[in-house]
Amino acid sequence: xxxxxxxxxxxxxxxxxxxxxxxxxxxxxxxxxxxxxxxxxxxxxxxxxxxxxxxxxxxxxxxxxxxxxxxxxxxxxxxxxxxxxxxxxxxxxxxxxxxxxxxxxxxxxxxxxxxxxxxxxxxxxxxxxxxxxxxxxxxxxxxxxxxxxxxxxxxxxxxxxxxxxxxxxxxxxxxxxxxxxxxxxxxxxxxxxxxxxxxxxxxxxxxxxxxxxxxxxxxxxxxxxxxxxxxxxxxxxxxxxxxxxxxxxxxxxxxxxxxxxxxxxxxxxxxxxxxxxxxxxxxxxxxxxxxxxxxxxxxxxxxxxxxxxxxxxxxxxxxxxxxxxxxxxxxxxxxxxxxxxxxxxxxxxxxxxxxxxxxxxxxxxxxxxxxxxxxxxxxxxxxxxxxxxxxxxxxxxxxxxxxxxxxxxxxxxxxxxxxxxxxxxxxxxxxxxxxxxxxxxxxxxxxxxxxxxxxxxxxxxxxxxxxxxxxxxxxxxxxxxxxxxxxxxxxxxxxxxxxxxxxxxxxxxxxxxxxxxxxxxxxxxxxxxxxxxxxxxxxxxxxxxxxxxxxxxxxxxxxxxxxxxxxxxxxxxxxxxxxxxxxxxxxxxxxxxxxxxxxxxxxxxxxxxxxxxxxxxxxxxxxxxxxxxxxxxxxxxxxxxxx
Numbered sequence: 011x012x013x014x015x016x017x018x019x020x021x022x023x024x025x026x027x028x029x030x031x032x033x034x035x036x037x038x039x040x041x042x043x044x045x046x047x048x049x050x051x052x053x054x055x056x057x058x059x060x061x062x063x064x065x066x067x068x069x070x071x072x073x074x075x076x077x078x079x080x081x082x083x084x085x086x087x088x089x090x091x092x093x094x095x096x097x098x099x100x101x102x103x104x105x106x107x108x109x110x111x112x113x114x115x116x117x118x119x120x121x122x123x124x125x126x127x128x129x130x131x132x133x134x135x136x137x138x139x140x141x142x143x144x145x146x147x148x149x150x151x152x153x154x155x156x157x158x159x160x161x162x163x164x165x166x167x168x169x170x171x172x173x174x175x176x177x178x179x180x181x182x183x184x185x186x187x188x189x190x191x192x193x194x195x196x197x198x199x200x201x202x203x204x205x206x207x208x209x210x211x212x213x214x215x216x217x218x219x220x221x222x223x224x225x226x227x228x229x230x231x232x233x234x235x236x237x238x239x240x241x242x243x244x245x246x247x248x249x250x251x252x253x254x255x256x257x258x259x260x261x262x263x264x265x266x267x268x269x270x271x272x273x274x275x276x277x278x279x280x281x282x283x284x285x286x287x288x289x290x291x292x293x294x295x296x297x298x299x300x301x302x303x304x305x306x307x308x309x310x311x312x313x314x315x316x317x318x319x320x321x322x323x324x325x326x327x328x329x330x331x332x333x334x335x336x337x338x339x340x341x342x343x344x345x346x347x348x349x350x351x352x353x354x355x356x357x358x359x360x361x362x363x364x365x366x367x368x369x370x371x372x373x374x375x376x377x378x379x380x381x382x383x384x385x386x387x388x389x390x391x392x393x394x395x396x397x398x399x400x401x402x403x404x405x406x407x408x409x410x411x412x413x414x415x416x417x418x419x420x421x422x423x424x425x426x427x428x429x430x431x432x433x434x435x436x437x438x439x440x441x442x443x444x445x446x447x448x449x450x451x452x453x454x455x456x457x458x459x460x461x462x463x464x465x466x467x468x469x470x471x472x473x474x475x476x477x478x479x480x481x482x483x484x485x486x487x488x489x490x491x492x493x494x495x496x497x498x499x500x501x502x503x504x505x506x507x508x509x510x511x512x513x514x515x516x517x518x519x520x521x522x523x524x525x526x527x528x529x530x531x532x533x534x535x536x537x538x539x540x541x542x543x544x545x546x547x548x549x550x551x552x553x554x555x556x557x558x559x560x561x562x563x564x565x566x567x568x569x570x571x572x573x574x575x576x577x578x579x580x581x582x583x584x585x586x587x588x589x590x591x592x593x594x595x596x597x598x599x600x601x602x603x604x605x606x607x608x609x610x611x612x613x614x615x616x617x618x619x620x621x622x623x624x625x626x627x628x629x630x631x632x633x634x635x636x637x638x639x640x641x642x643x644x645x646x647x648x649x650x651x652x653x
Contacts, residue, residue, distance in 0.1 A: 015067065040226075042240070195224075277314050288308075335400055361384075378407075381508075
């Protein structure tokens, strides 16, 4: 067992977060820690990391077990470069290399006088070199580069100072350090929150091969379904562990709840029978002993309590809108730049009534720019934007959470966006978004992120609209709230254009995915999974254009010619990659022979240089093998389509 919690309890003020928590973390475990917002998941993770002490109970780990937590608070003023900060995760290799250099100097000093190097010294040197090599010491620079590149940092970005990045990008640096450190237990608090979809795919692929155990808090259902092998749910102050993946957990939880309800009903019947006996014979002397016995049983009885299915739930109702015209939005030949940076040069997009379109792509590709142009809140340099007949548009973005007035109460904030005729139904509308009773008098300043998101959605959906434009609507929402919002939008009869990093949310709602990349739009029919299959196989569909069937046929022919050109380029590059692989394999083999030369082995500097060169060559080989696999699949797929 790598880590064990026994009887752990924690309270804040007069509120108990959890009590008597027990959990064991085994080697290569993949545990998801789930529960509603505010139940204490992050606190429990910090206790596991040793950053907070429990009020009761203990946390145990064998000597030498390394436990690392993804930090959420990072100093934004630091001037080190991204690469320098990430490399600090491998500081133990620097120390090991210094020890090796010191031993080499000692061996050279002793051997220089013609004396034999002591056996113990030579053995220690061999042991340290073996450890250094096994830990990837000679490839550490390429490891740092590979991890940072996977998380979205190109060569220029890796050299920039930390203080030039936003909090989301700083979180990526912390994540890179954790992946490089390869701790025995990795504790992750919402690791996917600050990753775009390409980086998330890379991160999940890396996590799949991670040798240590992982305990993660996540509201990303696709992440949970792919990685979780055990679910630990924190609810009503108790931690209940379920073996199996996320779907198995949902089924087991339903079954456990049904069993508890059955036991509760049986207990309630017995209690009622006992209470009737006591009431009936309370004053009969002949039954006094039996009455007292049953009263004691009732006093000692531990009542079975069953929490509501998911606690209070969001009862989201989207008002029925009026019917819009067939064409809802038409963007034609849109140009947009920020200073010298050109984001779009002539893109077009058409949305019809009932369309459900998700915008996807890496951070910085221009998704939010396009969404804001579509919403009419961002001017563009050239082109045309047309809203259709009877189109009523509402736009939701994360900045609306910051735009809430912290001095207002919840009710006053909703009133600020309401008309006179809306006032009588404001409390009922807030109740649909889980603000009931005294909650409506809470100040916005004290609301959590999830509560602010619900209030912003309540303001957005106060009046019926037939075109919703949403930028990350599930941010700050827990699993239950996400699923309720998803269900409400699934029944929404209007048109939907949205950005989300929640792949399950995209899959449930999107009928079309528009990939934004390099200033171009590539359309794919279906949800996110279909988009992934299309992207890794056949080329992306050409954008839908409003110019008619003739234009569509012409673009289809151009697409076929473009596919043929791409296939020819892929074949040519595949042949070149095969030659590069052959040359590099010969180089790695030659370096191995040189390292076996006794004359070379006596020179420590030469050995280190050769080991570094061989490590870099092996890293280059890994990249070429990955490129060869991708190109071979692309060529095979293209040839099967054309053949």
